[in-house]
Amino acid sequence: MEEKNIDLKNLIKTVYEYDNPVKQDIILYSSAYLYRNVSGYKFNESNDRTEKENILFQIQEAKNSIKFLNNFKFYYVRDIPRIQRQLLMDKRLISPSMIQKIAGKGIILQSGFVSNKKLIAIIVNEDEHLKIQCHMAGIKVKECYREVIKIEKKLEKKLSFSFSQNLGYLTSNPSVMGTGLKVEILAHLPSLVISTRIIDFIKNLNQIGYGVSSYITDSNEIIGNLFRISNLVTLGKNEETIIEELDAIAHNIIEEENNAKKEISLDINFIIEDSVFRSFGMVKYAKVLSFEEAVELLSIIKFGMDLKIIDEVRYFDFFKLIELITDSNIELNHIKNKKASIDEIDFVRACVVRDEILKNNNAGLQSADSGKMDQGDKNV
DSSP: EEEESSSSHHHHHHOOOOOOOOOGGGGEEEEEEEEOOOOSSSOTTTOOOHHHHHHHHHHHHHHHHHHTTTTTEEEGGGSSOOHHHHHHTTSSOOGGGGTSTTTTOEEEOOOOOTTTEEEEEEESSSSSSSEEEEEESSOOHHHHHHHHHHHHHHHTTTTBBBBEEETEESSSSGGGTTTTTEEEEEEHHHHHHHHTHHHHHHHHHHHHHEEESSTTTTOOOTTEEEEEESSSTTTOOOHHHHHHHHHHHHHHHHHHHHHHHHHHHHTHHHHHHHHHHHHHHHHHHHHHHHHHHHHHHHHHHHHHHHHHHHOBBOOOOOHHHHHHHHHHHHHHHSOSSSOOOHHHHHHHHHHHHHHHHSSSSSSSHHHHTTTOOOOHTTTT
16 A cells, blocks of 8 residues: 655654764765666656556555565555655656656655664665665675575566666666666765866776766755765676675775875864865854755864864764755754745755854754744845
């Protein structure tokens, strides 16, 4: 039976706990995606609403017949409330295109509290018929793959997937044809950016078949020194090779970032200090902060803390905090029972950031939790 309301408590808290806190400052999370198409149907870019509904029904029936997936719930995207759709996008489980034409689209999520160390979802009729994904904090590429392949093997016993003996699994996107596997890490690299080493680092990644994209889905702009790194092709490689390559890249990134940070720490100049204290000043006094602006400022402040440039802030988990201040989390946690304006969300976000990181913040979250601004604030 399909559900309408998503288990928000479980979804909001997932992927916050880590096994090795030291490495989480650099490699924030890992992801694995498996893409499949059901044989006998056109790719989603060419099929019609009726075909999408038939694909959705087949996958739902397959899911319901698999005991292993009893703890997963099925949701029609059309029935999911607006704010919950936004939460799914903020968690990078679905893309913005998923909610533009919602007929024949669905999502399957684990129900109840299973583990706040992993987030697993099955997306139906996004770019491909099926996208099975797992996200875990830190360098967990292998573990993420194990989770998605377990589900894929169960579904493959019930569904026939489009497959060619010469090409492998067939997809509308050539970059995932073959294994149908995409693996990804999110890296926070302020030292490589400030030292300008990042340019050569990206070139080297491209040469071995890996690309870099923004933390913000469907954006070309890098914000907060955050880089999503993933394989560009799967054709001609097996799953083990792809996983081992990204795992090696992740460990190399940690070494490169730490070396760059050490080099910068030996010669901290006033330009770097100015950037850190300007970011601190903005966080301390700004009345409103957009999500992108907050991520940028928090990245620089975290960098300043690591180099012991600034001590006016409490230690904070960078990834956990930026997940908590997304638009959907602000609305769900601090502005309840109404649709908030952009200005209200930005105002509350500024309050939340101050409350989380400033050592002496007397204002607290009282004004943020009210979700309201006084008349003077509205004109800022």
